[in-house]
Amino acid sequence: MHSRSFVTGVLAVILLAVGGAASVAAQDFELTVENIMRGPELVGSAPQRLRGGGGFSGGGAVFSWSPDSRYIYFRWQQPGVDTTAVPYRVAAGGGDPERIPDEVADTVLAGRAVWSPDGRRAIYSVSEDLVLWDDGRKRFLTETFENEQAPRWSADGESIFFLRGGNAFAMDLERGAIRQLTDIRRGDAPREPTESQGQRKFLIDQQQELFDVIRRGVTTQAVGVDAQGGEEDDRPKPFYPGADRTAGGMQVSPNGDYVLLTVTERPRGSQQTEMAVWVTDDGYASTRNIRTKVGDVQSKSRAAILEVATGEVTFVGDSVGTGDRNMRGLAVSPNSRHALVRVETHDNEDRWYVVVDLPSMEERVVDHLHDDAWLAGPSYNTAGFMPDGETVYFGSETTGWAHLYTVPAVGGEAQALTSGEWEVLSARLSPDGETWYITANKEGFGEIHFYTMQAGGGTLTQVTRTVGRQDVEVSPDGRRLAIRHSEANRPPELYVQENRAGREMRQVTLSTTEEWRSYDWIVPEIVTIPANDGVGVPARLYQPHNPVPAGQRPAVIFVHGAGYTQNVHNWWSNYYREYMFHHLLASEGYTVIDIDYRASAGHGRDWRTAIYRHMGGRDLDDQVDGARWLVENMGIHPEKIGIYGGSYGGFISLMAMFTKPGVFKAGAALRPVTDWAHYNHGYTSNILNEPQHDTLAYKRSSPIYFAEGLEGHLLMAHGMVDDNVHFLDTVRLTQRLIELKKENWEVAMYPVEPHGFRQITSWIDEYRRIHKLFERTLK
Numbered sequence: 001m002h003s004r005s006f007v008t009g010v011l012a013v014i015l016l017a018v019g020g021a022a023s024v025a026a027q028d029f030e031l032t033v034e035n036i037m038r039g040p041e042l043v044g045s046a047p048q049r050l051r052g053g054g055g056f057s058g059g060g061a062v063f064s065w066s067p068d069s070r071y072i073y074f075r076w077q078q079p080g081v082d083t084t085a086v087p088y089r090v091a092a093g094g095g096d097p098e099r100i101p102d103e104v105a106d107t108v109l110a111g112r113a114v115w116s117p118d119g120r121r122a123i124y125s126v127s128e129d130l131v132l133w134d135d136g137r138k139r140f141l142t143e144t145f146e147n148e149q150a151p152r153w154s155a156d157g158e159s160i161f162f163l164r165g166g167n168a169f170a171m172d173l174e175r176g177a178i179r180q181l182t183d184i185r186r187g188d189a190p191r192e193p194t195e196s197q198g199q200r201k202f203l204i205d206q207q208q209e210l211f212d213v214i215r216r217g218v219t220t221q222a223v224g225v226d227a228q229g230g231e232e233d234d235r236p237k238p239f240y241p242g243a244d245r246t247a248g249g250m251q252v253s254p255n256g257d258y259v260l261l262t263v264t265e266r267p268r269g270s271q272q273t274e275m276a277v278w279v280t281d282d283g284y285a286s287t288r289n290i291r292t293k294v295g296d297v298q299s300k301s302r303a304a305i306l307e308v309a310t311g312e313v314t315f316v317g318d319s320v321g322t323g324d325r326n327m328r329g330l331a332v333s334p335n336s337r338h339a340l341v342r343v344e345t346h347d348n349e350d351r352w353y354v355v356v357d358l359p360s361m362e363e364r365v366v367d368h369l370h371d372d373a374w375l376a377g378p379s380y381n382t383a384g385f386m387p388d389g390e391t392v393y394f395g396s397e398t399t400g401w402a403h404l405y406t407v408p409a410v411g412g413e414a415q416a417l418t419s420g421e422w423e424v425l426s427a428r429l430s431p432d433g434e435t436w437y438i439t440a441n442k443e444g445f446g447e448i449h450f451y452t453m454q455a456g457g458g459t460l461t462q463v464t465r466t467v468g469r470q471d472v473e474v475s476p477d478g479r480r481l482a483i484r485h486s487e488a489n490r491p492p493e494l495y496v497q498e499n500r501a502g503r504e505m506r507q508v509t510l511s512t513t514e515e516w517r518s519y520d521w522i523v524p525e526i527v528t529i530p531a532n533d534g535v536g537v538p539a540r541l542y543q544p545h546n547p548v549p550a551g552q553r554p555a556v557i558f559v560h561g562a563g564y565t566q567n568v569h570n571w572w573s574n575y576y577r578e579y580m581f582h583h584l585l586a587s588e589g590y591t592v593i594d595i596d597y598r599a600s601a602g603h604g605r606d607w608r609t610a611i612y613r614h615m616g617g618r619d620l621d622d623q624v625d626g627a628r629w630l631v632e633n634m635g636i637h638p639e640k641i642g643i644y645g646g647s648y649g650g651f652i653s654l655m656a657m658f659t660k661p662g663v664f665k666a667g668a669a670l671r672p673v674t675d676w677a678h679y680n681h682g683y684t685s686n687i688l689n690e691p692q693h694d695t696l697a698y699k700r701s702s703p704i705y706f707a708e709g710l711e712g713h714l715l716m717a718h719g720m721v722d723d724n725v726h727f728l729d730t731v732r733l734t735q736r737l738i739e740l741k742k743e744n745w746e747v748a749m750y751p752v753e754p755h756g757f758r759q760i761t762s763w764i765d766e767y768r769r770i771h772k773l774f775e776r777t778l779k
Helices: 004-019 197-211 576-585 618-633 648-659 681-688 697-700 703-709 727-739 759-778
Strands: 073-076 086-092 120-126 129-134 138-142 150-155 160-166 167-172 178-180 245-252 256-265 275-276 286-289 298-308 313-316 323-330 336-345 351-358 363-370 383-385 392-394 403-408 425-427 436-440 450-452 469-474 479-488 488-500 525-530 537-541 553-559 591-595 638-645 666-670 715-719 746-749
Touching: 073 488, 120 150, 129 150, 138 425, 150 167, 150 759, 178 383, 245 323, 245 638, 256 336, 256 450, 275 553, 323 383, 323 469, 323 727, 336 383, 351 392, 363 392, 363 403, 392 746, 403 425, 403 681, 436 469, 450 469, 525 591, 553 576, 553 618, 553 648, 576 591, 576 759, 591 618, 618 638, 638 648, 638 759, 648 703, 648 715, 703 727, 715 727, 715 759, 746 759
Parallel strands: 298 323, 553 591, 553 638, 638 666, 666 715, 715 746
Antiparallel strands: 073 086, 120 129, 129 138, 150 160, 160 167, 167 178, 245 256, 256 298, 256 323, 275 286, 298 313, 323 336, 336 351, 351 363, 383 392, 392 403, 425 436, 436 450, 469 479, 479 488, 525 537, 537 591
């Protein structure tokens, strides 16, 4: 714990920072590649939740509330005080952050819990054990070396259900007695014994002839019978999923009668990619198995319901749809009358929500969604039952925007709870089931706020209003918010606020270093670029310092990675090193833009799927339109435009250099995909289908087929232990460029780096090369 005078000083700095008066003269900060690529060492580290994992109630917790709603717990590396992230807590109303010892933090009940039906008790997970919180008292329910997880309450609140070692258990809270509900084993069920012959038949007949206990069937080895000849016990009947199959995702019905589960079959005959590890402890290179490639055989899943009393297993959802499909058990209704199953086609173009009645196992489809491209969106995995047990809720892009819907479990017309040309990014019900907690970009694609709404729908109330992004964790009593807030030029910090619209949001932490705050970091202007198809494409603009005369100015376009992510907004960017690098370029006379090209997140279904069957098509056209806009509106010389980006951004940079001659003088492709046939299945097959079935999509989307078009100056940079986009991608393209006798290209290799670099020296080396490339070719 810090002294009062120290904490008072910290809060004084916080207040100054909030008011914008804490900046020191900009000239005190040295804006260089070596400086800005220090990352967290320069910028600081934002506060995080106390423990990993997203809790049991769905979604990732932002910060960790105590069950009595008195404290917020978090990990924080306070600049100038802590050398690593350590546990802190702060009172619900704000105030002085208090450092707590690690051994205390290890036993703290904090984060999302599972609350009892009466809302008075909660179950937490601490060090893989289950702990009961009951009116301020805590009691360890398990203390084992195994991992007890996914607790749920029984309908009467007298028992809990949980998973351990791949099986479901029930615990009577009053007696502490534990009963195993399932006996899920590995492989195929044992074969029935065949009729013995020869020598074995002789021995069996001899036993029957000699021993009375054998003739009466009383042996100590007999399964289900005790040594005194007692009745069979009540142990669960074994369930054998089959060879290469596993059962998981188990959910026990609140009455304890049924278990919903998903059986997954591992693929047979698939081939893993081996990745070389070059720098090792013993000096010998080693290899690691990473993943399969798109189009290889994939796992399959089926949903099943196990009846606890009999052990009988019924597979459900198989009758819905046609062709290759996957079924997944999602939820059991609070009244134990229904189960919810999702059925998806292998090509991810159709999705059905199926309600299964208990105990009849009658099935009916309550919603079907089709997309000619592929199904996804920010609320795609939002689904479950309302507290009445007779209503299903789910997220859907049926209007082209991700919104929240309900439909009766008996079937009928779905009702939209939200609507409009904006997206529900996440939604969950309050512990009492009466209120929706919703995160959405309703105020515009550049803002993310927290909203509340009655469970049955109605008015959406905007609770947070400060410019930027708000990720919120509501206190268990629903009265206060722990907010992770950031703005375009301010990294995330912990704030607190009453859970009421218009209330003040108060800052708790100050995580940035004094050195970083000494520079006048700007809020990039958001502009709209008219695309050649008439659509307005958003971009962030960095204006140059002391620009050269119009028509002679250089420019750089940055392409964000991941495809489906967002970088044009009013909150702190994940690409914060690039954000600082763009300040450096602007200080040297460059105009810089980064574009939310087609396929980016935050702009609805049509934006997301515009690249279907052609990556490097519409998304690349948006970069070209950006270059044209720079020439026409920003005084840029048409032969002084560069482009760069990593991962998907590296892929686009390659396509730009190979297929748009004369538009970009130089490009830097970092950890780029060079051939989509070598990327993973889950991402690639949605967009391009499978290579063996859609050859055209892969050929027109893969840079390696267009390498002969290189005319400008190209830098490729790749980590050699990249387990996402494999270094092999760059190796294959390198050989292709050699065979094509191309000039003005180079490759930078980073022997110890994965997809996201970890070493400061690697960041510095990579961005020095990018900077030199642009300085050499664009000026």
